[in-house]
Amino acid sequence: MAKVTMTVNGKSVSRDVEGRTLLVQFLREKLNLTGTHVGCDTSQCGACVVHVNGEAVKSCTMFAAEAEGAEVTTIEAVENDDGSLSVVQQAFQDHHGLQCGFCTPGMVMTATALLKENPKPSEAEIRDHLEGNICRCTGYHNIVKAIMAASGQDVSSVAAE
The missing domain is CATH 1.10.150.120 ([2Fe-2S]-binding domain)
Incomplete structure (x- = not known):
């Protein structure tokens, strides 16, 4: 187990993860951000796209540890500041x-x-x-x-x- 720290949707988070934990698993299972979906587990469908340091990334292709220190944005943070749809x-x-x-x-x-x-x-x-x-x-x-x-x-x- 290793501690991973990153900023997710503007909030600093730290969790212990196994080295093989994918970013999508980290988001869904450790942070309960279930808007990021797992559709194929093979990087084919794009249901798991998030932004990492401003770039669109299929989160099933990236280990959580690779996002150490990164800024991650999920669908949960896409809305406007007042809560209305983007x-x-x-x-x-x-x-x-x-x-x-x-x-x-x-x-x-x-x-x-x-x-x-x-x-x-x-x-x-x-x-x-x-x-x-x-x-x-x-x-x-x-x-x-x-x-x-x-x-x-x-x-x-x-x-x-």
Whole structure:
């Protein structure tokens, strides 16, 4: 066991973990932050995306010890300071960018990182950026539309597929 210390959602946390503890396990099991989902355990689905030092990371691909001293942001901290939905979360709601909701936390975290890096992405850039996130329900159309809307772009040209 080793002690791991990091800042999660703005709060300093320290816990003892085994060396093989994944960041997603640390968040879910040690901190009870269950918004970060485990969908595949093989880094294929993107349901576990969090931000580590501002970068989108699949938390099932990183050991908790690798996040020593890092700033980690999970879906639980994406909302606005007043508790209202973030622009991305609101766009997902407004444009029906979710169905069962299992992939939604990872999609929102991935979209938030994309918009930070590229505030006005094209439809093709959004689809390319979402390549590491799997949604089994929506077919991605409304997810893409939601991300474009969150970026302030006109979504009337996003064609249904």
